[in-house]
Amino acid sequence: MSYQVIARKWRPQKFEDVTGQEVLTRTLQNSIEHGRLHHAYLFSGARGVGKTTTARLVAKALNCHKATGPTPTPCAMTDATACASCREIAEGRSMDVLEIDAASNTGVDNVRDVIINSVAVAPARDRYKVFIIDEVHMLSGAAFNALLKTVEEPPPRVVFIMATTGAHKVPETISSRCQLFEFRTIATAKIAERLRVIADADKISISDEAIREIARAGDGSMRDAQSGFDQVISFAGEEIKTEDVEKALGIAGADVLARVISGIAENKPAEALAIVDDLVMRGHNLRNFCRDVLGHLRDLLVVKVSGDPKLLDSSSMPTAELQKQANLFSESDLVRFFHSLAETEASLKEAANPRYQVEVGLVKLMEMRRLASLADLIGRIAKLENALRAGKPPAERKTSQAAPASGSSKASTRSASASSSTTASAMVDEVSDSREALAPTSAFPLDQIKAALVKQKRRLLIAALDAARRAELTGDDFSIEFTSETRHYRDTLAKIDNLKALRETCSEVCGRDIGILFSIKDDEGEAPASSEEAEHRSKQSARQAAAQNPIVQQVLRAFGGEIVDVKAP
Numbered sequence: 001m002s003y004q005v006i007a008r009k010w011r012p013q014k015f016e017d018v019t020g021q022e023v024l025t026r027t028l029q030n031s032i033e034h035g036r037l038h039h040a041y042l043f044s045g046a047r048g049v050g051k052t053t054t055a056r057l058v059a060k061a062l063n064c065h066k067a068t069g070p071t072p073t074p075c076a077m078t079d080a081t082a083c084a085s086c087r088e089i090a091e092g093r094s095m096d097v098l099e100i101d102a103a104s105n106t107g108v109d110n111v112r113d114v115i116i117n118s119v120a121v122a123p124a125r126d127r128y129k130v131f132i133i134d135e136v137h138m139l140s141g142a143a144f145n146a147l148l149k150t151v152e153e154p155p156p157r158v159v160f161i162m163a164t165t166g167a168h169k170v171p172e173t174i175s176s177r178c179q180l181f182e183f184r185t186i187a188t189a190k191i192a193e194r195l196r197v198i199a200d201a202d203k204i205s206i207s208d209e210a211i212r213e214i215a216r217a218g219d220g221s222m223r224d225a226q227s228g229f230d231q232v233i234s235f236a237g238e239e240i241k242t243e244d245v246e247k248a249l250g251i252a253g254a255d256v257l258a259r260v261i262s263g264i265a266e267n268k269p270a271e272a273l274a275i276v277d278d279l280v281m282r283g284h285n286l287r288n289f290c291r292d293v294l295g296h297l298r299d300l301l302v303v304k305v306s307g308d309p310k311l312l313d314s315s316s317m318p319t320a321e322l323q324k325q326a327n328l329f330s331e332s333d334l335v336r337f338f339h340s341l342a343e344t345e346a347s348l349k350e351a352a353n354p355r356y357q358v359e360v361g362l363v364k365l366m367e368m369r370r371l372a373s374l375a376d377l378i379g380r381i382a383k384l385e386n387a388l389r390a391g392k393p394p395a396e397r398k399t400s401q402a403a404p405a406s407g408s409s410k411a412s413t414r415s416a417s418a419s420s421s422t423t424a425s426a427m428v429d430e431v432s433d434s435r436e437a438l439a440p441t442s443a444f445p446l447d448q449i450k451a452a453l454v455k456q457k458r459r460l461l462i463a464a465l466d467a468a469r470r471a472e473l474t475g476d477d478f479s480i481e482f483t484s485e486t487r488h489y490r491d492t493l494a495k496i497d498n499l500k501a502l503r504e505t506c507s508e509v510c511g512r513d514i515g516i517l518f519s520i521k522d523d524e525g526e527a528p529a530s531s532e533e534a535e536h537r538s539k540q541s542a543r544q545a546a547a548q549n550p551i552v553q554q555v556l557r558a559f560g561g562e563i564v565d566v567k568a569p
């Protein structure tokens with residue numbers, strides 16, 4: 001016996017067997033059972049999801065000889081006593097059920113020949129004359145016009161079933177006269193279930209994992225999955241391993257995807273070349289590989305954003321594993337990776353040598369984290385250059401060059417330690433009044449910053465902020481002033497980790513990039529105790545003057561720095 005392709009051999013014989021369209025087939029069965037028939041149906045949905053199969057089942061149901069009227073349970077071909085009508089429809093040779101493939105018969109003449117001229121002729125033997133028009137959106141405008149009249153006023157006992165993968169291309173005049181049924185793409189798990197039934201019946205030994213890989217490659221289409229299964233069987237015979245599936249279908253397995261992800265996480269561009277070489281040696285399709293990685297990145301993003309298992313139906317690995325990989329990246333990282341790889345994938349269409357394209361695309365992906373920080377840095381330098389060239393800070397910055405008056409310093413010291421935000425903003429008002437040039441650009445959010453630090457359990461930072469004699473936001477700078485007695489707090493804050501946490505928290509609270517400026521200043525009027533102390537003081541004031549210089553501030557903010565020493569020219 002010759003080999004019959006799975007899709008044909010296993011074409012559903014009952015409405016219940018149409019995988020993944022349960023609601024839709026039940027609705028159809030009910031309307032058939034209760035005689036609520038429509039004269040025109042439009043089935044829309046992706047390829048291979050059961051549209052034509054369902055159309056044939058409807059035709060069978062309308063004409064089955066086993067009942068005196070339309071029946072929701074027509075004969076199955078496995079049924080030895082199947083009636084002539086059902087048998088002929090299944091074999092595509094029924095006189096009263098005409099199938100037209102609009103993709104190859106787009107012209108108006110075809111529509112006239114096959115439909116218009118025969119529509120008036122009563123059914124030859126059966127109850128209904130059924131026209132199944134596949135890919136109906138491919139018909140020409142003239143053909144649609146010719147069809148319209150018939151669909152508008154169909155003769156009795158004529159039913160049109162139109163199927164399309166492009167419902168939006170079907171003219172409104174036609175679709176508005178049809179009862180619409182939207183076919184869903186089929187969940188991977190459901191496709192896998194069906195493939196398992198087929199494998200068991202045909203005595204094919206295959207693991208669940210391998211079945212899942214085939215189902216996944218079908219991408220929501222039962223027909224594609226089944227023809228994939230055919231390919232795998234002709235490649236590997238009746239003993240199928242996961243590796244065979246990956247080889248036969250040229251798909252990237254979970255292990256390759258994991259390698260790509262760890263390559264990105266660990267910045268290992270060399271790994272990119274090794275992976276592509278592997279794929280080429282194993283004869284994989286590189287474009288499919290890109291799509292697999294894109295799908296995987298999407299899955300990681302889903303895990304990160306929602307974690308809804310329903311959305312992870314076609315993922316290549318267990319959710320726990322996805323979770324582990326997703327934790328390596330931020331949401332925006334994953335979005336950037338996705339966009340970059342999507343560009344690579346799109347460029348493959350016209351690439352003379354796809355291998356190079358994929359290699360470079362993957363290297364780019366694996367260097368992305370490093371490149372991103374570099375790009376960020378270049379941006380900052382460019383901004384700085386512009387500022388230097390203009391000899392002044394960028395226009396949006398309102399920092400004054402004037403040194404703060406000592407009186408207002410005290411006021412802001414109080415504001416720094418004020419606990420309620422209303423008091424704090426009242427203090428800020430007072431400060432602004434007495435010192436217009438240095439007016440903070442917004443209400444001082446110290447309390448919010450502290451609250452955020454409490455959440456991060458950074459109590460040491462809060463203690464240090466509390467110890468400051470002055471802590472205020474001026475323009476884009478958070479200036480924190482200590483006395484020589486409390487300078488160890490400054491040292492604590494200046495530690496790279498702490499400084500980073502403080503900067504990030506401030507920037508987050510203020511909604512913009514905030515720089516941190518430290519200074520040490522003792523009460524004025526206090527006589528220097530020694531010459532050593534005097535020198536210390538003069539250095540201090542030089543540092544302070546430097547800290548007030550807008551260009552210096554710009555540099556500090558651009559590089560997250562701190563003034564350590566000031567040397568006279």
Ligand SMILES: [Zn+2]
Pocket residue numbers: 063064065066074075082083084085086087
């Ligand atoms: Zn029948």
